[in-house]
Amino acid sequence: MSALFSPLTLRGVTLPNRVAMAPMCQYSAGPDGLPTDWHRVHLCSRAVGGVGLIVTEATAVVPEGRISPQDTGLWSGAHIDAWRPITRFLAEHGAVPAVQLAHAGFKASTHRPWDAERGGVPDAEGGWTPVGPGSEPFVPEYRRPTALDERGIAAVVAAFATAAGRALDAGFAAVEIHAAHGYLLHEFLSPLTNHRADGYGGDRAGRMRLTLEVARAVRAAVGEDVPVLTRISATDWVEGGWTVEDSVVLAGELAAAGVDLVDASSGGAAATAAIPVGPGYQVPLAARIRREAGVLTGAVGLIVEPEQAEQIVAAGEADLVLLGRELLRDPYWPNRAAAKLGATPTWPNQYTRAH
């Protein structure tokens, strides 16, 4: 029996298998942050392909929290209406729809990767002044942020909670808090980017405070039955930065705040970090957090082979495997993997004659 193709129950929701689609920005929303036909095709094809949990791209809780002017959002009723047909299709095809709720912090208002220009987008081209823990830009080419004061921080916490409520109205069955990759919550967590002297900075407890406040507020907003995941950067890969030991502590506190699964990514707070990229390179982070904090984890990063994914779950290194680029290359990866691993693929009736 395949471990990868066994169900996983998180609170009131059962994922049909342990294959998740990792959140991936598509830079294809309108200036209003509404998902478009691109998102519909992009997300829905992976449901047809057999993915158990589909996590949307980083979806901003406030307009200034978008990474690029083309990011999706969930800051108004219009967003609820635009996401609803997408979540309905995903659920109809057996996938659990999850939204990654995000705030880009000092990495907001940047160009799409395929734009000729790099770095910050100026106001004249639809950009804005970002916010962050301090007023230093991430790198000189990015826009200089305004440091959040305590009122601004409270507004961020409230925005995550309100967006989580909207997510349920939009038909999402689970929520992932984005606390990784050098975006706002990670900027507060990491000593590399948080130099505050108030109660949201200083020691690890102070730096964890914003993320934990967001986790508690999101849990309160979605009630007891809805799974809440949190993506963290389990290490900064930099001497003096956030470490996996810190992540073990954070994971325990997140679980106490009502988080059901920690999605263990890494990096993003330092442009110069030397990341040892290779097959499954972040799996040991998920395994260690799972073992030492006693929380469910997701593994992500260069997981491409069905046997590799199967082994991660079977060996108890993670409870969920998230695939990013491999699912861009092959939306049908889960159904192909199921066939290879002796599980039952879930091809839709319309495609029966192809198999």
Ligand SMILES: Cc1cc2nc3c(=O)[nH]c(=O)nc-3n(C[C@H](O)[C@H](O)[C@H](O)COP(=O)(O)O)c2cc1C
């Ligand atoms: C095009 C693209 C967009 C991404 N956007 C996001 C995002 O919105 N949120 C996030 O947490 N990670 C994002 N990531 C990181 C992926 O979720 C994933 O962690 C990373 O690609 C490593 O997994 P992979 O080797 O399976 O692709 C993105 C990656 C890619 C390739």
